[in-house]
Amino acid sequence: MFKKILIANRGEIAVRIIRACKELGIKTVAVYSKADRDSYHRMLADEAVCIGEASSIDSYLYIPNIISACELTKAEAIHPGYGFLSENQNFVEICQAHGIKFIGPSLTTMLSMSDKAMAKKLAKDAGVPVLPGSEGALKDSAQARMIADEIGYPVIIKASFGGGGKGMRIANTGDEVEYYFEIAQNEALSSFGNSDVYIEKFVTNPKHVEIQILGDGKGNAVYLYERDCSVQRKHQKLVEESPCIVLNNKQRLEISKAARDLAAMIKYEGAGTLEFLFENNNFYFMEMNTRLQVEHPVTEMVCGIDLVKEQILIACGEHKGLDQNNIIQKGHAIECRINAEDAFNGFLPDAGKIEELLIPGGFNIRVDTFVYTGFTIPSHYDSMIAKLIVYGKDREEAILKMKSALSEFKVEGISTTIPFHIKIMENSEFLSGKYTTRLLEQNI
Amino acid sequence: MKDEKKIDTKLIESLLKNFAESSVTKLSLKQDIMEIKAKKSSKVLYKRNTVIQHEKTEYNNEMTKTNTTFIESDRVGRYFSVNPPDSPNRIKNGDFISKGNKIANIVSMNVVYDVIAPFDAVIIQCLGEDGKMIEYGQALFEVEANGGK
Numbered sequence: 001m002f003k004k005i006l007i008a009n010r011g012e013i014a015v016r017i018i019r020a021c022k023e024l025g026i027k028t029v030a031v032y033s034k035a036d037r038d039s040y041h042r043m044l045a046d047e048a049v050c051i052g053e054a055s056s057i058d059s060y061l062y063i064p065n066i067i068s069a070c071e072l073t074k075a076e077a078i079h080p081g082y083g084f085l086s087e088n089q090n091f092v093e094i095c096q097a098h099g100i101k102f103i104g105p106s107l108t109t110m111l112s113m114s115d116k117a118m119a120k121k122l123a124k125d126a127g128v129p130v131l132p133g134s135e136g137a138l139k140d141s142a143q144a145r146m147i148a149d150e151i152g153y154p155v156i157i158k159a160s161f162g163g164g165g166k167g168m169r170i171a172n173t174g175d176e177v178e179y180y181f182e183i184a185q186n187e188a189l190s191s192f193g194n195s196d197v198y199i200e201k202f203v204t205n206p207k208h209v210e211i212q213i214l215g216d217g218k219g220n221a222v223y224l225y226e227r228d229c230s231v232q233r234k235h236q237k238l239v240e241e242s243p244c245i246v247l248n249n250k251q252r253l254e255i256s257k258a259a260r261d262l263a264a265m266i267k268y269e270g271a272g273t274l275e276f277l278f279e280n281n282n283f284y285f286m287e288m289n290t291r292l293q294v295e296h297p298v299t300e301m302v303c304g305i306d307l308v309k310e311q312i313l314i315a316c317g318e319h320k321g322l323d324q325n326n327i328i329q330k331g332h333a334i335e336c337r338i339n340a341e342d343a344f345n346g347f348l349p350d351a352g353k354i355e356e357l358l359i360p361g362g363f364n365i366r367v368d369t370f371v372y373t374g375f376t377i378p379s380h381y382d383s384m385i386a387k388l389i390v391y392g393k394d395r396e397e398a399i400l401k402m403k404s405a406l407s408e409f410k411v412e413g414i415s416t417t418i419p420f421h422i423k424i425m426e427n428s429e430f431l432s433g434k435y436t437t438r439l440l441e442q443n444i
Numbered sequence: 445m446k447d448e449k450k451i452d453t454k455l456i457e458s459l460l461k462n463f464a465e466s467s468v469t470k471l472s473l474k475q476d477i478m479e480i481k482a483k484k485s486s487k488v489l490y491k492r493n494t495v496i497q498h499e500k501t502e503y504n505n506e507m508t509k510t511n512t513t514f515i516e517s518d519r520v521g522r523y524f525s526v527n528p529p530d531s532p533n534r535i536k537n538g539d540f541i542s543k544g545n546k547i548a549n550i551v552s553m554n555v556v557y558d559v560i561a562p563f564d565a566v567i568i569q570c571l572g573e574d575g576k577m578i579e580y581g582q583a584l585f586e587v588e589a590n591g592g593k
Contacts, residue, residue: 034581050579051520065580068520068552072577098553 002026002077002316005103006070007045009081010060012368012387013292014041017079020308029073031066033059035378040370047073054380060084063091070100077101077315079308083382086291087114103315105269105290106217112266113288117160117198123285126262128274129255131284133200136160141181144199145174151201157181159188160196167191170202203284205436206277208232209244211259212299214310214322217269222322223256224303225329227295230437231424233347238417238440239424240295241334242302245395245433247278255283260324262288270311271296279436294337294387297368301333301391331391332398336406336421338369338386340377343420351379355413360405364391367409377414385416395433399425420444511590514571514583515562521552523572523584539567541587548572548584565589 006029007017014030018041021028030045035054042048049069052059059065061084070078078100080086089110095102104110113119117136124130132151137160138144148155148171157180159167167188169180181197189195207230215221228244229237243252259274273293275286296307305327313319341347353376359367369386371377377385388405392398403425409418429435429443517523526546527534541547541561548559565587572584 049520049577050581052580059580064553065520069579071553072520072522 001318002101002312004029004046004073004075005077005079005312006031006066006073006075007041007079007081008060008066008085009079009083010036010039010041010370010381011384012370013081013294014039015044015370016368017081017308018044020306020312023306024309024312026312029069029075031060031069033380035380038375040372040375049073054378056084056381061088063088063094067094067098067100071098075100077103077312079103079312080291082292082294087289089114101315103270103311105215105272106267109266109268110290113290115160116158116162116287117196119288120198120285122266123262123274123288126258126265128258128262128285129276129283131200131203131277131286134198137196137198138181141178144181144197145177147199148177149174154202154204155199156202157184157197157199159184159192159194160198161192161194162188167197201284203277203279205438206230206279206284207244207246207436208237208275209247209255209278209283210273210275210293211256212293212296212307213259213263213268213272213274214307214314215263215268215270215272216314216319216322217267219264219267220322221260221263221268222324222327223260224299224305224307224327225256226252227293227298228433229295230435231430231439232437233440237295237337238339239334239336239421239430240298241332241395241398242298243329243332244278251281251283270314271307294384295335297366297387297389298333298335301364301366301389302329302331303327304330331393332395333389333391334395334398334402335387335389336402336424337384337417338388338409338411338421339383339417340385340414341383341417342415343417345415347417348415349379349383350415351377352414353377354411356410357412358408358410359386360388360408362401362405365401365405366390371411385411388421399431511588512568513565513587513589515547515559515565515585515587517550517559517578517580517582517584519550519552519557519578520580521550521557521578523576523578524549524551524556524574525570525572529574535567535570535585537567537569541565541567550578559584563589 004027005021007014018028028045030041030048031051032039032042033052033054051065052062085091092102092107120130134147154170154172157169167184169184171177171180184197185195188197210227212224213221226244227240227242229240231239271292273289277284300307340350354371357373366389367386371385390398390401390405392401406418406422424430427443429439525534535547543561543563545561546558547561550557567585567587569586
């Protein structure tokens with residue numbers, strides 16, 4: 001077992017990881033920026049090292065100070081959490097070079113999954129349903145048009161190494177494909193340093209369903225079923241739940257097994273997520289996130305498994321073996337991301353001092369946070385201040401519990417998305433469970 | 445005949461004796477027609493940092509408490525003084541440092557980085573300990589600076 005782990009992250013996920021380490025008897029090293037001097041993760045860890053200025057690029061993304069902190073505190077492994085360096089291949093390589101265990105997949109796996117065209121090819125090979133489209137990067141606009149004519153419109157042109165909506169264009173006709181092709185290429189080149197683009201069918205009104213997997217890095221993998229993350233605003237998830245109630249058991253098992261097969265095929269190590277679009281009873285693989293997800297607690301609640309502990313046990317080679325028979329999905333869990341944003345004013349981020357904080361409690365109510373009364377939220381990082389997770393024997397109970405917990409949750413001094421979540425919990429489309437990624441633009 | 449007064453040699457001897465013991469380097473004495481000029485010249489033994497101390501004295505005349513500041517580490521690493529503990533050149537409290545002087549080393553990821561004085565200053569306290577871990581932003585020296593950073 002590791003004796004000491006450095007957590008290269010901040011906020012609630014750093015707190016979450018420190019807690020798992022404490023339960024495993026592992027000492028922890030927190031790293032923090034100057035803006036996070038009063039952050040809870042700094043206080044909770046056994047040791048804490050200041051690594052830079054407030055701006056992420058000078059602290060949580062500044063690899064030399066993180067590696068140096070790890071070496072000097074004699075931490076054996078680094079848990080990257082999510083975001084920041086969690087999917088940074090250079091970081092994984094540098095960790096390797098310095099004899100530090102990166103808690104996550106190998107460099108090779110990360111490389112193959114970060115290239116979307118390559119990931120799609122691997123997924124297809126493993127029997128995972130993918131969106132019809134080009135195989136790898138397109139040569140020219142004529143080829144793009146030919147493929148688009150074959151798969152049917154609308155289509156989407158995407159950057160092979162992209163993300164965040166950059167280098168993406170939706171085309172409804174062949175002429176539009178030709179018109180947007182070059183624009184997408186240029187945008188891909190300027191944003192990601194590589195002009196490769198590919199084309200695939202554009203799904204207009206899907207659900208976002210993802211499968212959680214765990215792999216031991218030796219070719220064994222298990223699935224921990226699905227999460228429905230369709231409540232999104234500008235591709236940012238706001239509410240997640242498990243299970244996804246529109247799936248029948250056959251669909252659930254088929255897609256879960258396909259995801260597991262891909263993880264096993266690529267000898268995936270640790271926790272990972274395969275994201276799918278689900279429309280008209282068809283799944284389409286989007287991408288694999290080679291890290292822990294923000295919404296991992298909903299899976300933990302329905303499967304009764306601590307994913308962070310599993311990650312650590314796998315990374316140190318002390319996992320007793322992944323057994324699918326031990327993973328049973330039971331009940332229903334919902335997570336609401338509580339952001340310091342004014343939901344009724346364009347989701348404008350808010351920062352400042354929390355004058356008063358009252359956290360809800362009760363049976364099967366969990367709050368993952370790093371804030372406390374008197375804490376001043378720095379304006380330099382993402383606006384999520386807490387995750388409220390509830391578990392019920394079924395969806396109805398979980399929703400009632402969530403509404404009750406949200407009404408108890410008091411954050412004075414800053415605007416939060418709590419009132420917005422209460423509205424979602426009362427929305428008929430959400431209550432039906434049939435909502436799609438367009439729920440917010442169409443209903444709320 | 446002009447009245448000439450006899451020189452009081454005893455007085456002169458006494459004056460010179462007192463002068464020799466004093467720190468005065470020049471003496472002029474004129475009384476009526478009598479005028480004595482004396483100049484003392486001796487070799488001054490400068491200690492190391494004499495000039496620095498001299499400048500510090502001048503500097504302090506203009507100092508206020510608000511000039512006290514810290515020189516901080518710009519990285520995470522292990523602190524080392526520029527010179528070993530027994531070296532006479534090792535930076536110590538009271539020393540003057542000029543902008544651009546190398547004042548410490550920080551070893552990070554097996555690379556030695558120089559800490560450079562960002563401005564002219566006088567060391568009030570050396571805070572780094574050889575071989576000890578240093579955080580980003582940790583104070584290495586408390587200094588009195590002219591005009592701040």
